[in-house]
Structures are given as structure tokens and as C-alpha cells.
Amino acid sequence: MGRDKATMAWGGRTMLDIVVAALGTRLPQVFVVAAHGQRFPAPVGAEVVVDAVPDQGPLRGLEAGLRAGRAAGYPWAFVAATDMPLLTADVVGRLLDGAASGAPDAVIAVAGGRDHPLAGVYRTGLAEGIDAVVRSGERSVRGFLESVTVRRVVLHGADARAVFNVNTPADARAARGHGIV
Template identity: 50%
Template sequence: MSSPLAGVVLAGGASRRMGRDKATMVFPASGTKTMVESVVEALSARCAPVLVIAAPGQRLPELDATVLRDEVLGVGPLLATGRGLRAAAEAGCERAFVCAVDMPFMSPDLIDELASHVGPDVVLPWDGRDHYLAGVYRTDLAARVDDLVARGERSMRSLVDSVNTQRIVLPETAALTNVNTAADLV
């Protein structure tokens, strides 16, 4: 039997495009839930534990997840991903679904589809482009992330391009929608 799949939500901080913290913005389609609550709920349906990587001092609503704090603000998703993968490994998980907080339509079905592919280091959805922050990653990649960050890398592409990555071709789906502007919220 394989180990459980952890969920890692990268909550980040303020968005340059939106001028405020995306994680705590209410996502109208969910009623009164914030984007972080919506994403944690979707991951909780398939992942245990669910870990939220937050910026230093970032305020979040009460979540049914473990909140871990980035030690440095503004260094991009690679460092936060490494922290989440390390925590997932410490919790006994061999793989983790890593997701950005700005994907409030995330669905358990997408997680199931990607998690069903067990051989590669990374499994990413592809719908004409890579979705680095909606994929399944082996938790032992945390050491690789440390090496990349020590060399000055900050992008997820640097990790994905350096390991065995499988891209799963999918039709366009709402689950992969990133909310990057206030207009995307409606």
C-alpha cells in the first residue's frame, strides 16, 4: 500500500497584480470562504495532512490544516515548495500535491487524476502550458530544492526540468484557473 498523499498549499503573501493578499480574499463562487479556505477544502478531500506554507506574519483564517511559515519573504515558490515537501516527508508521505492558493476551483478529481501516475518524480497537468503549482511531487525532492536554491534558483521550472517529470495532457478545466486579477474573481 502506498503512503498517503500530502497536500501543500502555497499561500504566499500580497499579490503584485492585486495589491493585496490573495489567500484571504473572499471567493464569491464559494459564498463567504476565502481562497485559502476553498483550496484547503479541495485538498483535504484527497490529501492528509494538508500543509499551508504562509509568508512571515501573513494573517490567515482558521484552517483545518497545519500552517508553516516561510522564513524569508518574496523569494518565490521554489523555497516554499521545498519547505512543504520536507514537512510532508516528515509526516510519512512519499508524495505531495502542491497547489497555489490562487486556484480556488481546484478539484479532488484533478488530484486523483495526477496522483494515479506513480512512477515519475513530478506529475504535472498540461493544457497547452505547464501548471507547476498544481502537481504531484515526490517529497524526497526537498533536498534537490535546497541545492537549487543554494545555487540562486527561484523558479519551479528549474526543479521540474532537472528531474523525471511526466506531463498529463488535459482539456482546459476550471480546476487549473489561476485568479490573478480582481476581475478573475467574478
């Protein structure tokens, strides 16, 4: 994208503020994981947690968030990427419902035939295993998910758009061009 997506303007707010607001409608506490050295205003209603291991990618960020959730006493944590400004409370609820039944380690969204591991619910106890996985050379969240039990929730229509990642200026134009923002 060429800039920090957390502070990118989207519909009169920042992407991060929109994601935090969607999560805050369904969760008692929201943690925002910041990369080492990343600076942004703390969103209202969220606590910022710093990923203390720089340059290790999103898997270490996931670990930091899960550790924060576990330290706060939560058995589960909802994980959402900053670049999902279309995330809705309804989709958050659907994924949370997927964690409530059965015994998966993670519940992730599937849209357009593709897994979206940064739109899901994870057991906070998984944080303990992430360090070993990263030390073994695995750096991707998708790779990590191969070692745990995952339930997938398939999303369609507007729900599928809710987990759309804005990764490039073209993605932003496309989302805005469809009347999303």
C-alpha cells in the first residue's frame, strides 16, 4: 500500500478505528497489536499491545494478541486485520458462534473460496505453541493453522465483502467503486 494502513482514512475515520468499532460491538475488550516501532493514536475503546519481536510477521503479531487475551483471562480472542474496514458486527458474531460449538482451536472466515485467517477466533492458549512454530522456520499464519484444529465458516455476499482486505490502492478504489465506502 505504501503507507501504514492503520491510519489510512476510510469513510471519515481510519481503517483501524472502523475495525475496532466493529469488534467493540461484540467483544468486552479489544486489543490492538502494534508492530515494534509502529505509531498511531490509540483507538477509543482499545488497548494497544506491542509485538515485542520485530520483523517476524503476522504470526508474531497473532502471538502477542493471544497472549494479551490470555493474560486478561479470555479463553478465546477474535483476530481481525487492520485492513478489513468492511468488517461488520454480524460477521464477528457468526465467527464467534462457530467457536461456541464444538472444540476447534480456531474458527476462520472463508470468502471467495479462500481462507481469511486474520478474520477469526483463536484459543488464546495457542500463543504458547506459536513461538516454537516460528523458531522452526514457519512465519505464516496459514502454515501455523495446519498444525491446529480449524473450523471454517463460509461467507457469501455482503458477509464475504466484510473480510475483504484493502492491500493496494487498486483494492481501495475497487471497494469504493462498488459503493462500499
